[in-house]
Amino acid sequence: MKIEVIDYKGKKVMEVSGEIDMHASPSLRKELMSLVSKKTTPLLVDLKGVSYIDSSGIATFVEGLKGMMAFGGKLKLASIPAGVMEIFNFSKLDKVFEIYGDLDDAVNS
Amino acid sequence: MMDSVKITIPSHPKYLSVVRALVSRMGELSEMSEASIDKVKLAVDEACSNVIKYAYKGDAGKRIAVEFRITQEGFEVTIEDSGIKANPELIEGRSLDEVKPGGLGIHLIKRAFDVLAFDERKKKGNRLRLIRYKRGDNED
Numbered sequence A: 001m002k003i004e005v006i007d008y009k010g011k012k013v014m015e016v017s018g019e020i021d022m023h024a025s026p027s028l029r030k031e032l033m034s035l036v037s038k039k040t041t042p043l044l045v046d047l048k049g050v051s052y053i054d055s056s057g058i059a060t061f062v063e064g065l066k067g068m069m070a071f072g073g074k075l076k077l078a079s080i081p082a083g084v085m086e087i088f089n090f091s092k093l094d095k096v097f098e099i100y101g102d103l104d105d106a107v108n109s
Numbered sequence B: 001m002m003d004s005v006k007i008t009i010p011s012h013p014k015y016l017s018v019v020r021a022l023v024s025r026m027g028e029l030s031e032m033s034e035a036s037i038d039k040v041k042l043a044v045d046e047a048c049s050n051v052i053k054y055a056y057k058g059d060a061g062k063r064i065a066v067e068f069r070i071t072q073e074g075f076e077v078t079i080e081d082s083g084i085k086a087n088p089e090l091i092e093g094r095s096l097d098e099v100k101p102g103g104l105g106i107h108l109i110k111r112a113f114d115v116l117a118f119d120e121r122k123k124k125g126n127r128l129r130l131i132r133y134k135r136g137d138n139e140d
Helices: A025-037 A055-069 A082-090 A103-108 B013-029 B034-055 B105-112
Strands: A002-008 A011-020 A043-053 A075-078 A098-100 B003-010 B063-070 B074-081 B115-118 B126-133
Touching: A002 A025, A011 A025, A011 A055, A011 A103, A025 A043, A025 A055, A043 A055, A043 A082, A043 A103, A055 A075, A055 B034, A075 A103, A082 B034, A082 B105, A098 A103, B003 B013, B013 B034, B013 B063, B013 B074, B034 B063, B034 B074, B034 B105, B034 B126, B105 B126
Parallel strands: A011 A043, A043 A075, A075 A098
Antiparallel strands: A002 A011, B003 B063, B063 B074, B074 B126, B115 B126
């Protein structure tokens, strides 16, 4: 898994790629919660390059969302590949997260 | 003829990708659909993650044995460890309507496999048997 934090059209974007499993989740959690603790909002997460996610990855995003909501911040997920989206749907989290088709939709929201 | 493959991995999360790769290949050999392979791969990953987390409490110096069998009826996976015994009665995921981290893994295992059973004859550690029966053409 790779994580890059970039500025895109004035917004902070976390670009995640590769496989998010029990091995990768601690790094994801560290990066995500660091931005949450700095009250970086809105924080956009681009998942275009993610090929796999397990329950530890999902749990990490739920934790990030809860951290954001605690101070009224926004966590927006964008470009979720179909296979990854299927897990969000199954876990009924598609109704909880703000999810956008692509990064520009998330930026303009 | 029964086709089976067995691997033993260290109980370090970095080896979960090796198990996933093997699930993919075995799923292809058993002529599962791509969607089914994805579900089974995730379920086996979750079961092995549970061994690392709960049976071995994160100790990366132990071993996990994973055996795959392609049978007439379907696809079987047996996962063995020598860690703390699981209490099947306590294995329950969160309600999917609750929004909180954790508790999703068991749901992902149960949706992929028709049978999830701990072998009570195993004295030390756990032997988890997962069975997925063959599906119809358009069922995942």
